[in-house]
Amino acid sequence: MIGSVIPRYFVVAETMHELQNPTSAEKLLLLGRRLGLGRDSRVLDIASGRGGPALLLAREHGCAWHGIEVSPDFHAVAVERAAEAGLEDRVKFELGDGAAATFEPESYDAAVCLGASFVYGGLADTVDALAPAVRPGGHVVVGEPYWRRLPLPDDDDNRKEAWTTLEGTVVVFEASGLPVVSVIASSDDDWDRYETLHWQAVEQWLAANPGDPDAEAIRSRHEQYKRNYLRHQRERLGWAIFVGWKRS
Ligand SMILES: C[S@@+](CC[C@H](N)C(=O)[O-])C[C@H]1O[C@@H](n2cnc3c(N)ncnc32)[C@H](O)[C@@H]1O
Numbered sequence: 268m269i270g271s272v273i274p275r276y277f278v279v280a281e282t283m284h285e286l287q288n289p290t291s292a293e294k295l296l297l298l299g300r301r302l303g304l305g306r307d308s309r310v311l312d313i314a315s316g317r318g319g320p321a322l323l324l325a326r327e328h329g330c331a332w333h334g335i336e337v338s339p340d341f342h343a344v345a346v347e348r349a350a351e352a353g354l355e356d357r358v359k360f361e362l363g364d365g366a367a368a369t370f371e372p373e374s375y376d377a378a379v380c381l382g383a384s385f386v387y388g389g390l391a392d393t394v395d396a397l398a399p400a401v402r403p404g405g406h407v408v409v410g411e412p413y414w415r416r417l418p419l420p421d422d423d424d425n426r427k428e429a430w431t432t433l434e435g436t437v438v439v440f441e442a443s444g445l446p447v448v449s450v451i452a453s454s455d456d457d458w459d460r461y462e463t464l465h466w467q468a469v470e471q472w473l474a475a476n477p478g479d480p481d482a483e484a485i486r487s488r489h490e491q492y493k494r495n496y497l498r499h500q501r502e503r504l505g506w507a508i509f510v511g512w513k514r515s
Pocket of ligand 1: 272273286287288313314315317318319320335336337338341363364365366380381382383386
């Protein structure tokens with residue numbers, strides 16, 4: 268059922284995030300320029316979250332944006348932010364499961380999935396799912412983690428993830444026939460902003476909601492993520508926006 272898909276932890280932990288990934292407004296604006304967005308552009312955004320990237324780029328370029336987001340909490344924030352920004356005519360946010368959505372073939376200039384390739388079961392399936400929605404000459408854009416350094420320590424909680432190296436990530440695009448034409452990688456500052464906003468939001472929420480039935484589960488997840496970030500993730504895990512070009 269829609270709404271049961273993401274753990275409540277994320278709704279609590281991301282109440283302060285403008286952008287729900289380790290990136291920045293400057294890097295997203297660079298993405299917009301690399302994509303050549305303009306007033307006639309149409310962009311599909313799978314897992315549009317609280318609408319940060321959509322609103323930033325639609326405001327900058329005047330493009331039309333179609334976001335699909337499964338969390339009712341995040342979707343509601345995105346809709347409200349679009350109204351506040353006066354962008355409802357350009358930006359549409361739909362509540363739903365991205366994996367179940369269908370699109371008119373070749374109807375978008377770019378299809379974007381930032382930080383949510385799990386929606387399709389991984390990067391390769393994400394590229395293959397999004398490419399048909401994009402016109403020839405358009406772009407498939409995925410924000411994805413990659414390993415900066417291998418091997419991984421035995422106690423890294425991220426060991427179970429199917430991420431690969433920077434080169435391996437580019438190879439996945441190429442195996443689907445899309446050369447990667449831009450990589451916009453996260454800095455330590457981007458990671459620290461993204462991760463520590465979780466810490467601030469969760470600590471404030473726990474202080475305000477000590478009796479909430481989910482409080483202990485949220486605290487436990489928060490502590491586990493924080494420890495893993497400090498011990499391993501900050502050093503070993505990269506994240507970048509990869510832009511694949513659909514030549515034809
Ligand atoms: C890391 S956040 C990224 C949000 C947004 N792309 C951004 O960059 O700010 C991942 C998002 O994926 C959404 N999500 C998870 N499963 C989904 C699904 N099946 N369909 C659509 N969105 C989904 C989550 O609710 C969350 O908003």
